[in-house]
Amino acid sequence: MKQVIDYFSKIISIREQYALIAGVDEVGRGPLIGDVVTAAVIINPNKPIEGLMDSKKLTEKKREFLYDKIIENALAYSIARSTSQEIDELNILNATMLAMSRAVSGLSTQPNFVLIDGNRVPKLDCPAFAVVKGDNLVAEISAASILAKVTRDREMKSLDVLYPEYGFAKHKGYPTKQHLEAIAKHGVLSEHRKSFAPVANQLLS
Template identity: 50%
Template structure:
């Protein structure tokens, strides 16, 4: 289970507050990429905190509310036009920069899930598998995923034929079939190959 070992090391090195950063939505064909930055209070540990992919949806929703109530949280959202302009890697890094900038108190260091950290106004350490190791990153993964899932459910209300409330924009068989039948929407990432192929002049419908 994730704990505060990495946060404590960062506190020794840099002092002050430590933010955990993670993103959700790098892989889907549709919808924004969302990042969160979270500063946890070690005096108020959260039960059941884990990588968002390992937490059931109902438990994620409950943890999201607890984190937002008891922690310092910032969220960054990069929409589809920016994803297509920047590419998904740089859009994800931008979302993390935005999330960090929106923390109501500045952090003196950051722990970032993955092998690459965004440019931040403080030391940042990239941690592969960080959402399974760092409590702050795990909390950020919960906030990012729940926020994005809610956005995709909202988009599903306007485009129910794509099943986004269920597949969250990922390339499921249902989503692929709907793309062929109904075409590409303003919320689809045109830079992603499965979508781009449907926009080619010779693409069959």
Template identity: 55%
Template sequence: MRRKERRFACPFVAGVDEVGRGPLAGPVVAAAVILPAKPLLRGLTDSKAIGEAERERMDERIRQRALAYAIAEASAAEIDSLNILQASLLAMQRAVAALRLTPFAAWVDGNQPPPLNMPLRTVVGGDGSVPAISAASIIAKVSRDRQMQALDARYPGYGFAQHKGYGTRAHRDAIEAYGVTPIHRRSFAPIARALQARQIDFIDHVSQ
């Protein structure tokens, strides 16, 4: 075990992380995971550092080995209402609250703590250095990716299964062609501009 991992090996501490702050569509998803202190689950790292197939394998192993885990989210509408930071913190708060075991403390990736009624520590880069946070990062990422794949069938033509809601060229082209869906984040600048452009086009059409 690496030294930086040994410092964080403590029973009944929940690792907490979120995924999906940057996309133009879909929820922000958070996970909380309590891992057993021993044996260390090998292969844990930041979800962004491994490919999809490996994330799927690790997701299954984490769910089998964890003492407890929970996944929660904040919707696109909540993101628009609260802002993306507050919605992310809300999703993390919900994930910890949903754990079937009450952790002694929570370690959260980043430097912004969610409102939790327990001892809490923020760890910048924790998704790559703290095993429980890495586990949370992985199962949150897998859960969100699966949700975006399901939404691809509900909203065909946008390519959600491929880009997972991120602002790729293909996604922006689809928004221009088909418009904004209910799962798009209307407070995000590219979506706000697309809505404004549609409104202007409608006004111009009516006035002709």
């Protein structure tokens, strides 16, 4: 509870000092396949968006609805990524930080300050602060979470069309029993993250 209060105090102070605040979040650190997707959002204070929260706590229908609202009403937004190849080369943490930096630099309006979900701050050209569970505490981060989640889920559905035997539309690339069994039966795809243990082990078998 004290940590949450401390975060609120810090965020209030930041809002008093900076006019343009971007929120940044990622989706896809845990899956065995595909890009890690990030988003950055600056909310327009004149066009508030109701119902923002951690994307994982929303239904798919609600996420899709809010995705459109964010696209329509945000002062600026950017969606970026690091590929599975970059994840293998850099490791998932560094690839995520790179994707977050790309999301911020891709904003059409550059922020004065950036609030990042999590406990690490990527390399940026402006001051930033990391907020643990920020997708529940900061509207801008919640909005970024929704954009990233919807984007990556759509990509997994597209991958499911190409490779229906893997079940990507259902498990979204996470290491579920179904996914692991599909890798064992059908093999490793070019989109898989070769550095992740279940995939690496399959390549060695």
